[in-house]
Amino acid sequence: MHFADEAEIKVQAGNGGNGSASFRREKFIPRGGPDGGNGGDGGSIILQADENLNTLVNFVSQKHFKARHGQMGLGNNKYGAAGEDLILKVPVGTIVFDAETGNQLADLIHIGEQVIVARGGLGGKGNANFKSSTRQAPDFAELGEPGEEKALKLELKLIADVAIIGYPSVGKSTLISRISNARPKIADYPFTTLVPNLGVVKVDQTDFVVADIPGLIEGAHEGKGLGIAFLKHIERAEILVHLLDLTRENLTDDFRKLNLELASYSKVLAKKKQLIVFNKTDATISEIVGQAAKDFKKYNPLFISCVTGEGMNTLLYRLKDEVLAHRRKKKTAKPKEAFKVFRPHLEIPDARNFSIEKTNEGFRITGKRIEQISIMTDISKKGAVFRMHDILEKIGAYREMKKMGGKNGDKIQIGKRTFSFMDLG
Ligand SMILES: Nc1nc2c(ncn2[C@@H]2O[C@H](COP(=O)(O)OP(=O)(O)OP(=O)(O)O)[C@@H](O)[C@H]2O)c(=O)[nH]1
Ligand SMILES: [Mg+2]
CATH class of the missing domain: 2.70.210.12 (GTP1/OBG domain)
Structure with missing residues (x-):
């Protein structure tokens, strides 16, 4: 694997x-x-x-x-x-x-x-x-x-700025290998790509990450083909390149069905911005290209050939513009500049933050710091145990336990350790 x-x-x-x-x-x-x-x-x-x-x-x-x-x-x-x-x-x-x-x-x-x-x-x-x-x-x-x-x-x-989606064999992997440093396997049978590939694209001074997603087919959300296992990787991409293959029979059908699959996976995906790109202009006739241009006019589609390179620059600059527009809108730092350390434990524990509850045998005291002191107490040493009681006195735990009826001999459970109630006077 x-x-x-x-x-x-x-x-x-x-x-x-x-x-x-x-x-x-x-x-x-x-x-x-x-x-x-x-x-x-x-x-x-x-x-x-x-x-x-x-x-x-x-x-x-x-x-x-x-x-x-x-x-x-x-x-x-x-x-x-x-x-x-x-x-x-x-x-x-x-x-x-x-x-x-x-x-x-x-x-x-x-x-x-x-x-x-x-x-x-x-x-x-x-x-x-x-x-x-x-x-x-x-x-x-x-x-x-x-x-x-x-x-x-x-x-x-995965975090990609752009994800390339489409039916199997439309040329997604060929496209990413043409515009980025990624070198995925390319072949003329469906489902050549089994896992997403990432590549970095450079246009002038702008870098962005493109993902090549395994092919989708009708019924993917029911598990057909490779299913929708990889759709989560599209969720974070800002722009989807919806790649269509001019040599296929029914392009409007392909387009509609793929969008239905996205929509049945998530609303977020259904709403995502798509750039419609027709591939393989070299392998078809101008009438077909003309028809597609007409049918998809409202999407302002692009026409490319990964073989001849036709339309490639137009596509790259469109992507760059979209990526930059999006970055400006979100005002997010460029990935390389950001650096953060998550500290889920950040709160500084204070022994005075504790709570006491009654148990059958006495009391249970909970609190981050007091439990820490408890586990660090060497109970084989009298002095260490006395120090523990001293601390319980100082933080007011004894006062509270007495109010609750505590007496000598009661057990005080703190974390994994148990001490005996000791009225120091
Ligand atoms: N004539 C022509 N063939 C192309 C073009 N782009 C890709 N191909 C061919 O189309 C076939 C499929 O290409 P891939 O890039 O593997 O397709 P894919 O979309 O990644 O396919 P899956 O990984 O199976 O989803 C290969 O034989 C490519 O050589 C193109 O612009 N023109
Ligand atoms: Mg592929």
Whole structure:
């Protein structure tokens, strides 16, 4: 398989490294001050739109991706190294969804655009951070935060300025190979082109992307021929070149039927601007050309031959004008100039943003930051557990739990961890 426009993948960001719990060792001082350094942050997983790709096929063969973990901190205030981010390249036009919630995380429509799909875990703080007037010798450090894990659905909708559509064998691939750098297969049997091809066309100073779409036939929306699987790639094109073949029997019929197929796929497509182009002037007689010109007069059609090159310049300048007019109208930046990083995790978590609910055994506290602190607490160390209770006191969680009837022995569930209610007075 050389083409895929859908894929489901799993991504796992790196864990943060554990902080170090260490004490300075010096001659004659049995136990110096705490000097445990922080663990490094885990690597994140980032998707980046790349102009050289036009398929998601790489994500069909490989589906699991992991970024590197952060290193743990060491004594003598040494920080652990951060885990490297993993950058996965996807074609421009890839839409990224969270497969579980169905939420759209990003639509990578410009070259270089990125989305951070799974955030690396925070490195744990070393015990040097926990020294205070009441805590001279903290013997605990934070654990590294686990990296985010996500199931993603990727969907590719190619981004082309112009899409060439039409019946099989009308010369769509021949046309794109004549006007762009694309070199698709060309042959005189129907459905030669099995997947869309993209090519870049240059007219004077203007660059634009043209897509050659596999041939459509009557009944495509019911699955005839190659069906309508590729129509989604036309949706984002601003201009459709509707290519007709002068050597075919009934051109008005061809035209009408193809438009019906578009309309039965989507209203957006039905309304899209079409440039009507008749191909193969070299292979027909002037009477036929004249008749077509008359029948299609209101569409202001063009006549070309991909063999002799007749009409090619007129077509190119018409396309350039249309593309430029459209770009002006939309005032969109030229693709190469735009660059954006989507950060679905941008909100800065604050431990005071939490909520409490009663459970059978006590309470459940939820909140991004408090859950993060919870998972990073080394519950094998008393000092670390006390710090957790301290934080719950400071952010007002204890006050609320008491109001709700909390007493010693109740369980407090925070994320994946459970603590015991401890009335500190
Ligand atoms: N005489 C003549 N033949 C042409 C012209 N353009 C294309 N052809 C021929 O028409 C046939 C079909 O061309 P393709 O470019 O493969 O057609 P297509 O529309 O891409 O077809 P599918 O991929 O099957 O949808 C080939 O044999 C081409 O050489 C033209 O202007 N004049
Ligand atoms: Mg073709």
